[in-house]
Amino acid sequence: MKTVDEHLADVLARVQPLPPLELQLLEADGCILAEDVTSATDLPAWDNSAMDGYAVRREDVLAASEESPVELPVVGDVPAGSAQAYRVAPGQCVRIMTGAPVPAGADAVVPVEWTDRGVATVRISRPPSAGQHIRRQGDDVSAGEVVATAGTRLGPPHIMLLAAVGRSRVSVRPRPRVVVISTGTELVEPGTPPGHGQVSDANGPGLTAAAREAGAIVYRVGIVPDDPTTLLDAIEDQLVRADLVITTGGVSAGAYDVVKEVLGRLGTVAFGPVAMQPGKPQGFGTVGPDGTPIFTLPGNPVSAYVSFEVFVRPAIRRMLGMEPAARPLVPAVSTTALTSREGVRQFLRGRLRTRDGTIEVEPVGGPGSHLVASLARSDALIVLPEDVTSVPEGGMVSVLPFGGSPAGDAPDDAADEVLDGGDR
Template sequence: MKTVDEHLADILAATHRLAPLDLALLEAVHGVLAEPVTAPVNLPPFDNSAMDGYAVLASDVAGASETSPVTLSVVGDIAAGDQEAYGIRAGLCARIMTGAPVPAGCDAIVPVEWTDGGTAKVAIRRPAVAGHYIRRSGEDVTEGQVVLEPGTRLGAAQIGMLAAVGRARVAVRPRPRVVVLSTGSELVEPGSSVGPGQIWDANGFALTAAATEAGGVGFRQGVIGDDPRQVLAAIEEQLGFADLVITSGGVSMGARDVVKEVLSGLGTMKFEQVAMRPGKPQGFGLLDDHTPIFTLPGNPVSAFVSFQVFVRPALRALQGLPPDPLPTVTARLTTPVSSPSGLRHFLRGALVYRHGAYEVSPAEGQGSHQIFSLSSSNCLMVVGDDVTSLDAGAPVDVMMLP
């Protein structure tokens, strides 16, 4: 059997990042930036007011107090977006709105709350030092500064930054299109009634959701039976559209493992046993020379664990990101666990942070078919290949689930 690390290394060696696309900003959301972005101007581009109030000379209001206010003549109103040139000299002031350009000669903003709100004359009851409530040009970003680096995932704040420096379009590596196909004549669509020997398709929905959680765009195809021609046709139909294909079921050692039957010998497909539990039977390869296809086991927990261990890093690699595993911490076991020799064991569990340290408790059901214990867990405990038991209180690596 291959080790988990060997299988993952082979996957990553065959997985190449997607070519960047030039996209409008709102089309680029959740994509990964493929170019450095610099500011063409200072931000803010001009000195502006941080408050609604009055633009003044600090020296004029130095002696202002509640009992002895300073009265100044108001010479105008300056609104945000005002393009007229204004100047302030001693004894005068101007009403000013938040974001409006600071007039020449002004060196402080007095908030309206410190005044009587006058329009022709204003009584100012508190002093303001030079620079008070003035946003200086370039105090956020300076001209030529790199504001976003390649490899940045573009969320709302980053899209706002792009717009703030005047970018309407940007080069990004798009979210990979992930097509998920569930195989098996025993599967029926949720919402339908089940007959003898039938089950609802959980894998198709779980894996599609997992692909979306991992930064891809998941597309679930309908259930495919065990007819080899239908399975092959369904896979081939997606190759012109998908950046990555996932199948579940039909890859073990049974008499009707149809996925293994139809894909063996195509492209670079290999079907192997990986030293892990759950998820030992694995298949991976490239079809049409560039589309990765993962053929995962049919048991729902096996498929889910296989996705997190193998598919998730590949999705990150497609986007030009480091193929990091799930965030991992070290936790203390609350109860002992056992593990088969020679297999890396991924156990479902409940992770909590208590008294300055992580603690983890194994889920009661660890069978590869027991999806309830998976849905009730927030982590996977990773027991090493050469470890057969761990006592309560022992440290263990824990992968935190999304």
């Protein structure tokens, strides 16, 4: 059997970041920047007011106090967006709004709260300090400054900054398009009452959500029965919109495991056991004229999800241009004794908590690969290496946190939408 590390290495060796693509700014949200972005302008582009108030020459109001306000004539009104040029002469002031250009001659802004809010004349009861409440040109960004570097994952703050410096398009690694196909004659769509021997398709919706959370644009195809011709047609139909394909079910050694039967004939998809539990039966390779990567995952829901976390999610992140591709392992204290089979990497469901600054993990549910409820209650996988057969209560283990767990990274920005359906 291949080890987990060997299989993951094979996967990542055959998956490359997608070529850069120039996208509109909002379409680039969540993508990896493929270029350094340099600002063509200062930010702010000109001195502007940080307050609603009055632009003044500071020397004219140095003597202002509550007991003896200074009165000045108001010679103009400058709202935000005003293109009219004003100059403040000695003994004058201009009423100004937040964000409006500071008139020539003014060297401070008196907040409206320090005045009687006059229109023709204003009484000022407190002097500002030099330059107070003025946002200086280039105070935030200077023209020619790099505001975002290649490799940055764009989020709302980056989008805001790029828009502020006038960029409407940027070159990014696009989100991969992932097609999810559930196979099995026994499957019915969620919401359809299952008959005798039938089960609701949990893998299709679950892996669609997982791929979306990892940053992909996801197309979920309807259930494909255990028919070789129908399965092959379904895969070929989807390749036009797929950067990566995921199938679940049909990869063991049974008489009706059609995924293995169909794709095994192509010679480009390798099937074989991986020394892990759950998730032992795995397949990976390429299909179609463009060599589209395809993962064939086990049909049991927990096996499928663990396989996604360990192998597929790193591949999606590699396609996005994100490194490191895999989630980092985190040390934790096990609250109970654990056992594992030698030579197999065990992935147990766990729940994390922090006590006195130490991360603890408690196993959730049993090891069965059909126990979806325990997976939903967990926020991490407890990883027991191949050479570990037991861990005492209070012993150290490695955990693979899911996004948003106490020890995990924040959930990845999701794709804009999940495109559900298809022609099958």
